[in-house]
Amino acid sequence: MRPVSGSRARLPRGEGPGAWLAAGSVALSLLALLALLSLLAVRGLEHFWPAPVALVVLEDGRQLAGERVREVPLPEGTGRERLYRTGNRDLYGTRWEWVAVSAIAEVSHPPDLVVLERRRWGEAIGRLTALESETGERVEGEGAWPALEARLAELTSLRQARDALRDEVILPRVRALEEGGDVDRELATANARLRALQAAMEGGRLTLATADGGRLAVPLEQVLRVRRPNAMSPFDKLVAWGEGVWRFLSEGPRAANTAGGVWPAIFGTVLMVMLMSILVTPFGVLAAIYLNEVAHQGRLTRLVRIAVRNLAGVPSIVYGVFGLGVFVYGIGGTLDEWFFDAALPSPTFGTGGLLWASLTLALLTLPVVIVATEEGLARIPDQQREGALALGATRLEMLSRVVLPMATPAMLTGVILAVARAAGEVAPLMLVGVAKLAPQVPVDGDFPFLHLDRKFMHLGYHIFDAAFHGGDVQAAMPLVYATALLLVLVILVLNLTAIFLRHHLSTRHGALTRR
Amino acid sequence: MPDSSSPTSVRRRLRQGRDRLATVLVTAGGIGVIAALLAIGVFLAVEVVPLFWPTGTTQAVSQQALWLPMEGSADPARYRWDPTTTLGTDEAARVSLVPLAWGTLEAAAWALLIAVPLALGAAAHSALFMSPRLRSRLKPTLELMEALPGVVIGFVAGLVLAPWVERHLADVLAMLVLLVPGLLLAGGLWSRLPPRLQQAMPLGWAGLWLVPWLLLLLSAAHALSPWLEAWAFGGDLRHWLEVRLGLDVAVRNAIIVGMAMGFAVMPSVYALAEDALSGVPRSLAEGAQALGATRWQTLWRVVLPAASPGIFSAVMIGAGRAVGETMIVLMASGNAALMTWNPLDGLRSLAATIAIELPEAGPGGLHYRLLLLAALLLFVFTFLVNTLAELVRTRLRRRYRRLGGGA
Numbered sequence: 001m002r003p004v005s006g007s008r009a010r011l012p013r014g015e016g017p018g019a020w021l022a023a024g025s026v027a028l029s030l031l032a033l034l035a036l037l038s039l040l041a042v043r044g045l046e047h048f049w050p051a052p053v054a055l056v057v058l059e060d061g062r063q064l065a066g067e068r069v070r071e072v073p074l075p076e077g078t079g080r081e082r083l084y085r086t087g088n089r090d091l092y093g094t095r096w097e098w099v100a101v102s103a104i105a106e107v108s109h110p111p112d113l114v115v116l117e118r119r120r121w122g123e124a125i126g127r128l129t130a131l132e133s134e135t136g137e138r139v140e141g142e143g144a145w146p147a148l149e150a151r152l153a154e155l156t157s158l159r160q161a162r163d164a165l166r167d168e169v170i171l172p173r174v175r176a177l178e179e180g181g182d183v184d185r186e187l188a189t190a191n192a193r194l195r196a197l198q199a200a201m202e203g204g205r206l207t208l209a210t211a212d213g214g215r216l217a218v219p220l221e222q223v224l225r226v227r228r229p230n231a232m233s234p235f236d237k238l239v240a241w242g243e244g245v246w247r248f249l250s251e252g253p254r255a256a257n258t259a260g261g262v263w264p265a266i267f268g269t270v271l272m273v274m275l276m277s278i279l280v281t282p283f284g285v286l287a288a289i290y291l292n293e294v295a296h297q298g299r300l301t302r303l304v305r306i307a308v309r310n311l312a313g314v315p316s317i318v319y320g321v322f323g324l325g326v327f328v329y330g331i332g333g334t335l336d337e338w339f340f341d342a343a344l345p346s347p348t349f350g351t352g353g354l355l356w357a358s359l360t361l362a363l364l365t366l367p368v369v370i371v372a373t374e375e376g377l378a379r380i381p382d383q384q385r386e387g388a389l390a391l392g393a394t395r396l397e398m399l400s401r402v403v404l405p406m407a408t409p410a411m412l413t414g415v416i417l418a419v420a421r422a423a424g425e426v427a428p429l430m431l432v433g434v435a436k437l438a439p440q441v442p443v444d445g446d447f448p449f450l451h452l453d454r455k456f457m458h459l460g461y462h463i464f465d466a467a468f469h470g471g472d473v474q475a476a477m478p479l480v481y482a483t484a485l486l487l488v489l490v491i492l493v494l495n496l497t498a499i500f501l502r503h504h505l506s507t508r509h510g511a512l513t514r515r
Numbered sequence: 516m517p518d519s520s521s522p523t524s525v526r527r528r529l530r531q532g533r534d535r536l537a538t539v540l541v542t543a544g545g546i547g548v549i550a551a552l553l554a555i556g557v558f559l560a561v562e563v564v565p566l567f568w569p570t571g572t573t574q575a576v577s578q579q580a581l582w583l584p585m586e587g588s589a590d591p592a593r594y595r596w597d598p599t600t601t602l603g604t605d606e607a608a609r610v611s612l613v614p615l616a617w618g619t620l621e622a623a624a625w626a627l628l629i630a631v632p633l634a635l636g637a638a639a640h641s642a643l644f645m646s647p648r649l650r651s652r653l654k655p656t657l658e659l660m661e662a663l664p665g666v667v668i669g670f671v672a673g674l675v676l677a678p679w680v681e682r683h684l685a686d687v688l689a690m691l692v693l694l695v696p697g698l699l700l701a702g703g704l705w706s707r708l709p710p711r712l713q714q715a716m717p718l719g720w721a722g723l724w725l726v727p728w729l730l731l732l733l734s735a736a737h738a739l740s741p742w743l744e745a746w747a748f749g750g751d752l753r754h755w756l757e758v759r760l761g762l763d764v765a766v767r768n769a770i771i772v773g774m775a776m777g778f779a780v781m782p783s784v785y786a787l788a789e790d791a792l793s794g795v796p797r798s799l800a801e802g803a804q805a806l807g808a809t810r811w812q813t814l815w816r817v818v819l820p821a822a823s824p825g826i827f828s829a830v831m832i833g834a835g836r837a838v839g840e841t842m843i844v845l846m847a848s849g850n851a852a853l854m855t856w857n858p859l860d861g862l863r864s865l866a867a868t869i870a871i872e873l874p875e876a877g878p879g880g881l882h883y884r885l886l887l888l889a890a891l892l893l894f895v896f897t898f899l900v901n902t903l904a905e906l907v908r909t910r911l912r913r914r915y916r917r918l919g920g921g922a
Contacts, residue, residue, distance in 0.1 A: 016809070016811050017699050018639075018811050018814075018815070019640070019644060019702070019718065019810070019811050020698050020699055020701060020702035020721070021695065021698055021699075022636040022637070022644070023640050023698075023718065023721035023722055023725055024636070024694070024698035024701075024729070025632065025634075025635075025636030025637045025640070026636070026637045026640050026641065026645075026653070026721070026722030026725075027722050027723070027725035027726045027728070027729050028633060028694075028729060029633055029637055029657070029660070029781060029785075030653075030656070030723070030726055031726050031729050031730070033656070033660050034726070036668075036671060036778075039675065040667070040671075072682070283544070283548045284548070286541060286544040287544070287548040287549055290541050290542055290544065290546065290548075290549075294541050294545065295542075295545070304549055306902060306905050306906075307552075307902075308549065308552060309901075309905060310897075310901035310902055310905060311552050311553075311898075313832065313835045313836065313839075313897055313900075313901040314555070314839065314893075314894055314897050314898060314901075315838070315839020315840070315841065315866055315893050315894075315897060316839070316841065317841045317866045317869050317893070318555065318559075318839070318890050318893055318894045318897075319555070320869075320870075320873075321869060321873065321886070321887060321890040322554075322555045322559070324873065325558060325562060325878070325887070326554075326558055329878040333878075363551065363552065363555075366548065366552060367552070370548075394530050394533070395534050395537075396533060396534040396537040396538070397530070399537075420662055421662075423664075424662070424663070424664025424665070424666070424667075425664070426664070426665070426666045426842050427665075427841035427842055427845075427866070427870050430870050430874065431869075431870070431873055431874060460664055460666040460667075460842075461666075463666050463667065464666055464669075464670070464845075464846065467670050467673070467674055467846070468673075468846065473674070480670060480674075484666075484667045484671075487664060487666075487667060488663060488664070488667055491663070491664060492659055492662070495658065495659055495662045496659075499658070
């Protein structure tokens, strides 16, 4: 040992530059990870915050209103330009406008600018000038905004009444009618009420004056939401943000996956992963028990073990090819010929679907579960097995009462790692059953309730599709960020659970106590 | 219990019968599952066979069309992958797998070029210098990084990183130039610090406190880049590249793929390399340090040679992952089947081609079988690479046991 003073003097010179480069590569990796996660978090969450709407007056006197998206330097290095989301795609043909910063004369944020979210054409931005009810009453000026809010609330309750009427009164009657019941009269009165409700919802419309002096008439049934972001308090904005996040999680996609929510994709991902884990757990555990407890531990078993380990490294797309060739075309095609030949040539099981996707992913994650379970089994000391056998237990009893309970955390770890891998895997799904848009989730009230042959939506594929195949990528980007954030969060939570379980497992086996 | 001998023997026989039945079931199930897994390779091989030995319903593709350059064609590119327009027509089939294999290997090479130095540096640092507390936190963090789905990384690379790099090419270059001197400067400055500050920021925690320093370097690179561009490249790096070097600059290119896939591959290389380095028996490193070597010299002369098979297998596993990664290449590469040495041009990999084209290729057709051949290539390549890595690792473990036992 050198004296302390000598070691301090030696360190910088002696450790040399390599130590600093090595430390730098740790820092660089952490920085990259941090940058990726914070990019996703910031971009994914800020979209739901109601952005202020700017009224921009240009040097040439033209006006435009929109949310400022970003500002970039011009290519020649002369000044900068800004991108505004101006909406009103039905008027301008686009919903974006680039403006050179030097051409802007004045920017203000008047509180009376209204942002409308519509069923078609995306949002509309302008000043509310008039509201016309179905009976022809016209409200103009100051009173229009409260009248609009009241009328929209009324419309929402009418819509709820209509849905309730349809689901609780009409649909059961229709089913009874199909079964030969005599409900014609009740059905007729219910239909009349439905028509009355429908009529009460139609006819109203509002008029917006856009910033450049245009006029936009919007029927009220097209309006999803209205807000005046510049007039909102921070608390109102927080409420609106929460509502936006909730709608994103609970609604279906609109406008070719560029707006709306991702509920069907969440549902599809979770359902597919659940089916996969139901398939993979018993088979993986069975194979691991066979390899570790039953098979003769010779050269062949060792080779098989290495092969299984290596299958975890085979690219996922290869599993997708196998799933398509064997499950979809092979087994699915045969099933169609035997049981669904009435529907041919349109395939039932002979095309990608929920069942084949879960099977393919189960195969893909099988090595993960086998390896994790085997590690857990190998860690159990042989004395435990020998003790059980010496007390007269048969091998089955030894396995099921002593070995498997001790290996449970290892199995759980394996299954969770498998789930985390499957939730993020997209490439094989593109071959065996994921769909761009499947607004119907594969579970519903019709027999057999769970439709294994249906295509489904998936969070990962939704990201790919919205980001690369959508018409207006610019408009889809915020939702893609939010979807990516959601997917990463799901996977992080699953992985943290696995890490926690593994930690739990190692401390428990340190003490070697049963149960 | 002498009086209950007869019911006991019945029960015992029942138990033994149940035991035997369970053993048979487990054996059958286990062998079945493993056979199903191994069936993947068999299925691909069987489906590919008709390509080479036609059976009447399908025509064969000559080996020449797949691997050799086209003859007597005016086309300057002599290897072309273009099955959708040329199969089933009178034209010569342009189904060369060479550009796809090229794209796959090029993407993997760039990814490894970025991932391997980062991963090995990080592994060396965490095995030798890092404080145990930070190390026990860093490992799960990098495991989480490994679990990030490819589709998210590919999206960020293709739609955020690629346009940014296209606009800020000079920034990236400046960052590359500044990175190594900047880190060395950090080391030099650190050694000039008063001892109390050095104790507050020890080398063991450098992985954390260098992050703000790197941010500082990034902003310095951003500030310096216009100056660098004006001084060395006549004001416009991209123009300079295109005119002076004749390099096309595509938005989504091999470098972007390399950066994204390097990010994705780095954690798995790190984990294996770290295992190999920290698995080297302590007696070796302690002996070297007792003879007066610094920790870095110990690493370079003693630990690294001892662990080199493990490092090799880590790199191999990384290569296997990089070759098979689909979504990142699909989203960040532009998918143009080019064969150039230009790292700023697009590429198209085998895996991405399968993902794009297989849903449209009807079952049993020539196109379908060609894509299955591509899948078989991927399967064989990754399987061989992984087996090699596994064998090397097994041998290494035996060596450590011997070395550790001798100490």
